[in-house]
Amino acid sequence: MxxxxxxxxxxxxxxxxxxxxxxxxxxxxxxxxxxxxxxxxxxxxxxxxxxxxxxxxxxxxxxxxxxxxxxDQHGTAIIAAAALLNALEVNGKKMSEIRLVVSGAGAAAVACVELLFNLGFKRENLLMVDSKGVLYKGRVEGMNPFKELYARETEA
CATH class of the missing domain: 3.40.50.10380 (Malic enzyme, N-terminal domain)
Known part of the structure; x- marks a missing residue:
């Protein structure tokens, strides 16, 4: 600090x-x-x-x-969002058009995706992975109420 x-x-x-x-x-x-x-x-x-x-x-x-x-949450999210917005501008894409895989489901990852949602990223285009694998509906191991918010339906 x-x-x-x-x-x-x-x-x-x-x-x-x-x-x-x-x-x-x-x-x-x-x-x-x-x-x-x-x-x-x-x-x-x-x-x-x-x-x-x-x-x-x-x-x-x-x-x-x-x-x-x-x-750890918001400082990281601001930097990540700025980098992604710049990359989207350079490539002529919109936040609502991209798909995103997030490696990690801790404080920084959660804050990053929440900020991206506020910037127009679509929740259905998110796949979040932690040390136990993909966060999916029905998974028990390593889950908590915050991770549950990002679990998605999968075909596996």
Whole structure:
């Protein structure tokens, strides 16, 4: 985070300091950050694994009146979307016309596809794969409620 803090300062004149938390549950993490929230103008979450990161970000956004941003999700999504938009423009294609295979189903992958949906990508053109294989309807191994959102009907 120290390097990102320098970028915040240089490009936006935002003062940053890094806090490391040793929390053992989503609730403990949320309570701790919420208690510290009034001290800050914004919270940049870093290195929180899925699926816990989704619950943490959502709960903090509901409880705090300052921006809460999970860099691993949204920072990655912004860069990926910008690259894809550029590639589509260069090739004369539209977001709604492409098919996409996403390797990974963690925080960054989920945020990327959600942003792409907002940019016109069609859900039916997505195939998401994790370490256990394709996310498909009816799969049990390695699934969670967030992965279920991207599971699709297959002919296999």
């Amino acid at each position: 120290e390097g990102k803090g320098v970028l915040f300062k240089v490009f936006a004149d935002i003062d940053v300091f890094d806090l490391e938390l040793n929390c053992t549950s989503v609730e403990h993490f949320v309570e701790t950050v919420a208690a510290l929230g009034p001290t800050f103008g914004g919270i940049n979450l870093e290195d929180i694994a899925a699926p816990e990161c989704f619950a943490i970000e959502e709960k903090l956004q509901q409880r705090l009146d300052i921006p809460v941003f999970h860099d």
